[in-house]
Amino acid sequence: MYELHFGVPMAGAILCALNTRHDSAMVSVLLKHSEAKILFVDQQLYHIAHGALQILSKTSSNLPLVILVLDSQSIVVGNTTAPSRGELEYESFLETGKLDFEVKRPKDELDPISVNYTSGTTSSPKGVVYSHRGAYLNSLATVLLNEMGSMPVYLWTVPMFHCNGWCMTWGVAAQGGTNVCLRDVTAKSIFRIVAEYRVTHMGAAPTVLSMMINAPSCDQKPLPGKVVVMTGAAPPPPQVLFKMESLGFMVVHSYGLTEVYGAGTICAWKPEWDDLPPDTRATLRARQGVPHLGLERLDVMDPITMRSVPSDAKTIGEVMFRGNTVMRRYLKDLKATQEAFKGGWFHSGDLAVRHTDGYIELKDRSKDIIISGGENISTIEVESVLFSHPGVLEAAVVGRPDEHWGEMPCAFVKLKDGFDHVTSEEIIAFCRDKLPHYMAPKTVVFGDLPKTSTGKTQKYILREKAKAMGSLSHKKPSKL
Structure with missing residues (x-):
């Protein structure tokens, strides 16, 4: 490949x-x-x-x-x-x-170099057309994002079919690097190869990071030196970032979509954050950040008025992109292309706020936001609390239909080994202690979570399961 x-x-x-x-x-x-x-x-x-x-x-x-x-x-x-x-x-x-x-x-640098079908969290893949120019710019941008010097050793856990490996296929070559490929990704093999080949850089979805931090101590080996890990594909919980940092990895948090060649933003680290408490650093690192050098524009806008939202860390808008590192079109789908570029910007479908320093922070996918009793509930915020429970390995939250409230948060949870005693009541109580009660899950389902090959939880499958459960309430309750 x-x-x-x-x-x-x-x-x-x-x-x-x-x-x-x-x-x-x-x-x-x-x-x-x-x-x-x-x-x-x-x-x-x-x-x-x-x-x-x-x-x-x-x-x-x-x-x-x-x-x-x-x-x-x-x-x-x-x-x-x-x-x-x-x-x-x-x-x-x-x-x-x-x-x-x-x-x-190519006769024209905007000619197509590749077509990538979205793996995404929906069930209908679309063919995303990349140009030579966009791939070139994003390859150089990812080298910069990863602080990649000459002759790096790059470990592949990110599939090369996903955004052409976040464009690192070409980026590693630009720096004269060595590629180490894994056919089967396990925490044990990752630590072994990092030590054996003196890996300097790797990419990994949050699912892989979770696998690494929860590996048995006998599988975790000391790092041979500085190892930069670029993560993305799904918003990583701060707890996962904190534990990766404690293992010695330098985590670079990026954000993007197939339509923007993989990474489009970077949570650029500020020196003044170094002296903050570890949990605060992890929360800051979990932000999606600012545009990389190859992207022309990034904004959080009202999708109706197309006006930028204020930088108050509260007002939610849709993340939008412009530039050469945005796809040319969807293959053979003019209607979807026109819809995606309405108003001259690429509409990501991701909802976010913008902080006073300009850094953006995702709150949810537009189709994942839960509206319960007129209140908007960010599933990312609820999932972050779930991940802070010592027994939770994986978690995803979707809306469960409800006759009175419209929707109620429903949590799908995979427990760590040795925590089979944890009950749904315990999980709900844990969340109620850390969240406003209306945001806490009202239903908890234990088991494996359906995933795409790039580590994203397939929430459309979970939504169907939640829908099949039916309404939780059948009359107006006295309180949440």
């Missing part, structure tokens, strides 16, 4: 990296929508591709050429031919190339 991030654009083609967790049905839909002509497939995922091509063959005769990437230690046995125009093996395919080839540079 890393090689293809260079070979495909240099051949004048457009890269379209697909989510490795998609099933055959979804892969067939995306192959048809993107009109892919060549499909590179890892041997481990061959059965998914084979199934996708079988589905595609029922409605199209124009199937992509399949190039299979084999494990160097294995031998393919039996008939592996997919229902396509043919099939080649990756290394053999490379041997047919010419060393004196001519790089096909």
